[in-house]
Amino acid sequence: MTIFKLLNSPLYVSKASNILKNGFNSNSRSMSNYSKFSEHKKLNLIRNIGISAHIDSGKTTLTERILFYTGRIESMHEVKGKDNVGATMDSMELERQRGITIQSAATYTMWKDHNINIIDTPGHVDFTVEVERALRVLDGAVLVLCAVGGVQSQSLTVNRQMKRYNVPCLAFINKLDRMGANPQRVLSQMRSKMNHNAAFIQLPIGVESNCKGIIDLVTQKAVIFEGSFGEELRYDEIPKEMRTESDEKRHELIEHLSNADEKLGELYLEEKPINEEDIKAAIRRTCLKRSFTPVLVGTALKNKGVQPLLDAVLDYLPNPGEVENFALREKDGEEPEKVSLNPARSPDNSFVALAFKLEAGKFGQLTYMRCYQGMLQKGDTIYNQRTQRKVRIARLVRLHSNNMEDVNEVYAGDIFALFGVDCASGDTFVTDPKSDLSLESIFVPDPVVSMAINPANSKDRDNFSKAIARFTKEDPTFHFFFDNDNKETIVSGMGELHLEIYAQRMEREYNCPVSLGKPKVAFRETLVSPCEFDYLHKKQSGGQGQYARVTGILEPLPPSKNTVLEFVDETVGTNVPKQYIPGIRKGYLAMAEKGLLAGQKLSGLKFRLTDGGHHIVDSSELAFFLAAQGAIKDVFEKGVWQILEPIMSVEVTAPDEFQGSVIAQLNKRHGIVTGSEGTEGWFTVYAEVPLNEMFGYAGELRSSTQGKGEFTMEYSRYIPCLPEVQDKLIQEYQKQMGVLPEKDKKKRKN
Structure with missing residues (x-):
């Protein structure tokens, strides 16, 4: 039975055992020695x-042990450890506090x-x-x-x-x-x-x-x-x-x-x-x-x-x-040609690399790359195939968690990083722009959770915009947009934890506390049946007055066109001079920005102008603008209105044993199942569900399918919402406007 000391590293062979004895530290001189041994290996080495x-399977702990046994670090630390150091690969403070890997x-x-x-x-x-x-x-x-x-x-x-x-x-x-x-x-x-x-x-x-x-x-x-x-x-x-x-x-x-x-x-x-x-x-x-x-x-x-x-x-x-890697060569009007890349570590091959991750560092944007062909030296010029911009390489680094070590050149098979390269995740870089080679990009899943976001203090808006610009560039699954319908800023991501982490990072890294909340749904208001109007706008207060009369019909459009607004001039003769028609149209569109039923936008309406009247002195475009608005207000009082809600096409994929619970959840959320299919123990359900019912679905789906279920959704169409939803929206709007419903007025009188 023999006992021998494990040779932790090839450095023993090189009589550098003193390095291992002292251990490696990112700040020690021995790190540069280590770097020399690791450069320019043959491809088979x-x-x-x-x-x-899965979460908590021990990935980061395993990596920590690998780094220790190979002599890369001098001591091991635990994830969320008691010594307040944390694992080497969890370099972000949030990662160490939560005990999870985020990046x-x-x-x-x-x-x-x-x-x-x-x-x-x-x-x-x-x-x-x-x-x-x-x-x-x-x-x-x-x-x-x-x-x-x-x-x-x-x-x-x-x-x-x-x-x-x-x-x-x-x-x-x-x-x-x-x-x-x-x-x-x-x-x-x-x-x-x-x-x-x-x-x-x-x-x-x-x-x-x-x-x-x-x-x-x-x-x-x-x-x-x-x-x-x-x-x-x-x-x-x-x-x-x-x-x-x-x-x-x-x-x-x-x-x-x-x-x-x-x-x-x-x-x-x-x-x-x-x-x-x-x-x-x-x-x-x-x-x-x-x-x-x-x-x-x-x-x-x-x-x-x-x-x-x-x-x-x-x-x-x-x-x-x-490993056989391919690039695509685009050809006009033809299918892209597949080109096999040569991984041989030779400077004779033209350089081809893929940018797969971006990170904002203290020295500017850090771009992680993988070299697939050729070599790159410090001082070389490379081209971004998407933007056709050229960049001169001032610094090449290899990474050890959040520490960097400079190198002079990299070869095919290396993973390295560059500074100061303006690009997006998934861009291809080459040294020969005429090669027309581009690598297949990264599959990016669609976001599944959206939340309204606002800086807690209005004075932090600059920092907020900087944080958003950085995070959306680094993470292609983190989306940000302004919703014109509800006048809200919305962020979308892969889950509530995802958005919560970014909110915490904004506070820690940019000193910009933010509040996250449920986003509003863009409901719409429309008429149930056509309604006639005849409105006279007349105002005399000394000097030139205002006079305009509009007559016509406001009618609902068919369901296939219930998201648009139409304006038709059906007037004959000179009762409404043509120069005032744009004013009527503007008044109609301005009034459509906010309905009087629940404060939502109007849609699915056709404004038919059939007649009117004008005054030779007092009529103006402004007068007809106000007359059109008055006509819409009249129709609000006389007509029968309803609220439309957005319906989403939802696609849910999960293992077969959860099919019953997934369909039950969709039914509970007033969804209509339109089809299903299954392959290799997994099923996919297609359904149409109101957007207002989809909030919180990501968490519910994961908990009911042991985290195995996934879903995607996209906008399908608008349909009339349920009576109880409409009543609730009207009541909320009336409270917001300080208007009491009839039953509350009676109570107050009594």
Whole structure:
């Protein structure tokens, strides 16, 4: 039985053990030494990976352990830790206070002479765009699953995102030390819920408080983690009581691999001996094709299983040269041509990179990029393919959370950042503008929650506008607009937490407290049936008076046109001189801005001017403007009015077991189901629901579907609202205007 100290980093090989002994600190001189070792690796010695999972599965803790074992940081800190330091990758103060990841953070580290670029992503569905843009530029991923929670809602969302970008992944079942940990149940959920061809390549030696180490099924060795922080590995024989189980699981692993890999399948069918190298090669081939998912186990918090996971990243996930990336070349009037990019680290290839994340830093806008082809040096000029603007590169940096390290050049496969580049997320940058190459942009989901927002103090408007400008540029799922109908500023995002975080960031980072509230719905008022009018506006007060008479019909338009206003001049003769017609039209449109029933805009009306009268001296455009307004007021008193409300086309997607509750929720919100369809255990319901009933639906849907349901909605049309909704709106408007309803007047008299 041999005990040896784990070589945490290739720096040991370089006789730089004193660096590791002292540890790494972003401010220490040793950081620059580390940077030298990590630059300019061969393509096969680079891995770009993301760590993705459901909320609280241990992504950030796992990343913290990876950075410690690879010698990147000198001490480990916990998420929302008692020492008030917090995890390295949670650099934002809000992240440390709440104990959640809000922004994806990038770093790079070294393990066994390989350069690993890591992006730690958020788990909350509200920050799903952070996962989306990370997976767009990564070559592989580690899917972290909780040994107790198993496959949860965001695990399924992340799985769909990996499928969208064809990202190979390893699964790591974390938190074996928790009460109720059951890795076998998690594996069966991966197979049933995620449709993964998955099998263990490791087994835990005990779970919960008895978790001592792991069994590697490929090498058939037990790995025990010793030392203060699990940094010493002891390789041993498999415990006697687990030999039967490990043999069964190894056989199961070979069976699953044989179904996905022809070479191993032939050996298995011919009953030839299968050795360690055969299994490793088969896992790598099938993992790259996404036809098999190797499952590893451990507990990051208790420092077990992290180093073997790093080995698996090197052994089974692709290097940038093994992933085929394409650019599109636009051609006039034709389908874009697909061009395969050359990942070879050679200056002969023209530079092509994608900007996937923007961040406002103390030195200006920081643009995160992934280089797909060629190389870029400090001082080079690059072109934005969308805007055709050119930028000279004054500074190139590589990132370690919120710390930056300068580099002189970057090559294909590198993730880096630039300063002072004015661009949008998803822009393509090249050194040869004539190449006409552009990379496929990032999928951005539509916002689902909207709220009214206002600065608490009017004097903070400048800071408010700066914050909004920055956040909308950084986050493509955060939208801001001014609603002319209700005179409100509205922000939209992926959830209430999403908007709440931005409100807190405005207060902390811009000293601009804001108030969030439910936005108003843009109702409309219209007539039920045509109503005639004949209105005379006459005013004499000495000097030139005012005289104008308008006669005609105000009638409702058909439902297909109930959002427009029409004006028709049907007059014959000179009773209403033509130069006054624009004044009548303006008066009608001005009056339509605010109805007298509930203070909403008028729509779906046709103003037919049939006759009128004028005075040769006292008539003017202003007089006819006021006459048109008086005519509309008359119609308000004589006509029968109704309120229209906006109806949204809603599309809800969730697992099949929640179909009944989703349809019940839509019915409760006065929705009408118009259709449904289902594929692979998921269903999609199409419905039409009043916008006024959709507030709070995002939270209700997530809670009733265990967070797995998603929905999108878009405006469909206006229809008359229910009588109780109309009565409520009228009462609220009357209270606002200080007008008492009839029943309240009687009470006051009594």
